[in-house]
Amino acid sequence: MGTTQLESVPEPKYWHLRTVLSEALDSEFTVGEILPNERDLAARFGVARATLRQALEQLELEGRLQRRRGVGTTVAPPRVGVDVGAEQQAWPGASEDAWQPVDCAVAAPPPAVADALGTDRDEAVHIVRRSRVSHGQPVAAELLYVPRSSVPDLTAIDTPSGTARARAVLRELERLELEGQDRAVELGSARADDARELDRLPGAPVLVVTTRFFTRGRTAALSLATYRADTCRLTFGASGNVEIHHGPERQAS
Amino acid sequence: MGTTQLESVPEPKYWHLRTVLSEALDSEFTVGEILPNERDLAARFGVARATLRQALEQLELEGRLQRRRGVGTTVAPPRVGVDVGAEQQAWPGASEDAWQPVDCAVAAPPPAVADALGTDRDEAVHIVRRSRVSHGQPVAAELLYVPRSSVPDLTAIDTPSGTARARAVLRELERLELEGQDRAVELGSARADDARELDRLPGAPVLVVTTRFFTRGRTAALSLATYRADTCRLTFGASGNVEIHHGPERQAS
DNA sequence: TAGTGGTCTAGACCACATG
DNA sequence: ATGTGGTCTAGACCACTAT
Known part of the structure; x- marks a missing residue:
């Protein structure tokens, strides 16, 4: 009879909760404000803490919250636009970009990387670590794999390892003629070391940017850059910052 | 010496489990093979089902599993490389790309979109929906916002709504001179409608690609494309398919 | 020490696909 | 009808940060 069709497909609680919280964030909170703790929030909404946490996880994934x-849990600022496309047709490190060399090792890369570089699987390559900072926060960690054959003049083993050698490798790389590059973006989860560097927990969602640098028909270097997915928006095409994505940005207080 | 490494901090169970399962996937399973069910797996590893699920979620996020x-749970094939960069400097729909028009509506866009387009917040625009299929699977859903001023010759309201009008809008768009475009990639979670179209559950992780198309100094159109993050690797720079990723963990220097 | 989010448990029931 | 993954609960304890 009066039985309205009522949710024949009931929305999961955590999803509804996510929507409610999202709207509350838009209308009743300001950036940086701290939310009530999870136990209180769960009680207030009449759900178990695990369910409440599922909703918070969604919002954190979307860059709305920071835990x-x-x-505690705070309202996150809008994602920072991190330029990835400007370095197009430029060697890493050229013209003093936002990357900062950390150190450099010589070791055999993971098999998949060796295959992409066209080196033997047990052939050691230079592995330059760099980190990228934006607005005072670390946003990315990079591993740059450079076959020894790409930087033949760097045979002097007396080059001190560490930051100095990292810079030396980058300098040598710039002397090559860059013929093109190749880029891919995919979702991943932070390994333990990346997580530490990015100030996150292991398994945190990251955007992995894979870049291959070509010269004379071969792959001269390969970069694996790991960006914080919660705080970053990767921008290509030089133009700066557009604020797309969900909507109202009211301020209250 | 401050050898900082101290194993007094135990690795979370789910993280260790993720590693164990990941290695098992590499060595003992083939693509498409089904895993034992969650209750059995949890029992086999001596953990609660929720903990086991936390590990599986990680692996699914990384594109290793499909649930x-x-x-049941199956071993996922490698992510498909979806070309996003080839359309560079081309209007959407040009030269019959992988997108397929679904329908078209005329309505006011979300405020953030209106701001990016430079239209009034209550001004109706064409909203073209398209979907993208790759290897027989839906990989992306797109909303293309086109201000009426960009397609002035399309004033005839008698244009049937639906697929036909979608094609008409795209056709008109191609007549404009494209001056440039602008792209950004960020992590998001699928809204209910996108999730349905992508054959996923609400909240599934997606890569949101925002593209602005410029002509005569203004934004002529704006595309919001939602890609399945679990199955897709977005490729820029024409070159095809490289298989990087998930090898064994690296060794620190 | 107190309070926070992070991990983990052992259940229960639901929605969906398949035979 | 059975078996699967998805949701939800009500606890417990741990790791971390601040005071």
Whole structure:
């Protein structure tokens, strides 16, 4: 009879909760404001803490919230636009970009990387680590794999390892003629070391940018850059910052 | 010496489990093979089902597993490389690309979109929906926002709505001179409608590609494309398919 | 030490696909 | 009808940060 069709497909609680919280964030909170703790929030909405957490995880994934153990949950600022396309047709490190060399090792890369470079699987290559900072926060960690054959003049083993050698490898790389590059973006989860460097927990969602640098028909270097997916928006095409994506940005207080 | 490494901090169970399962996938399973069900797996590893699920979620996020309700968990094929960069400097729909028009509506866009387009917030625009299929699977859903001023010759309201009008809008768009474009990639979660179209559950991780098309100094159109993050690797720069990723963990220097 | 988010448990029931 | 993954609960304890 009066039985309205009622949700024949009931929305999961955590999803509804996500929507409610999302709207509350738009209308009743300001960036940086701290939310009530999870136990209180769960009680307020009449759900178990695990369910509440499922909703918070969604919002964190979307870059709306930031959670820190021992501190609390805060409203995240809009994602920072990180330019990835401007370096097009330029060697990494050219013209002093946002990357900062950390150190350099010589070791055999993972098999998949060796295959992409066209080196033997047990052939050691230079592995330059760099980190990228934006607005005072670390946003990306990179591993740059450079076959020894790409930087033949760097045979002097007396080059000190560490930051100095990292810079030396980058300098040598710039002397080559860059013929083109190749880029891919995919979702991944931060390994333990990347997570530490990005100030996140292991398994945190990251955007992995794979770049191959070509010269004389071969792959001269390969970069694996790991960006924080929660705080970053990767921008191509020089133009700066557009604020797309969900909507109202009211301020209250 | 401050050898910082101290194993007094135990690795979370789910993270260790993720590693163990990941290695098992590499060595003992083939693509498409079905895993034991979650209850059995949890029992086998001596953990609660929720913990086991946390590990599986990680692996699914990384594109290693595919889980389907009522069916089971299978080993996922490598991510498909979806070309996003080839359309560079081309209007959407030009030269019959992989996109397929679905329908078209005329309505006011979300405020953020209106701002990016430079239209009034309550001004109706054409909203073309398209979907993209690759290897027989839906990989992306797109909303293309086109201000009426960009396609002035399309004033005839008698244009049938639906697929036909979608094609008409795209056709008109191609007549404009494209001056440039602008692209950004970020992580998001699928809204209910996108999720349905992508054959996923609400909240599934997606890569959102925002593209602005410029002509005569203004934004002529804006595309919001939602790609399945679990199955897709977005490729720029024409070159085809490289298989990088997930090898064994690296060794620190 | 107190309070936060992170991990983990052992259940229960639901929605969906398949035979 | 059975078996699968998806959701949800009500606890417990741990790791971390601040005071």
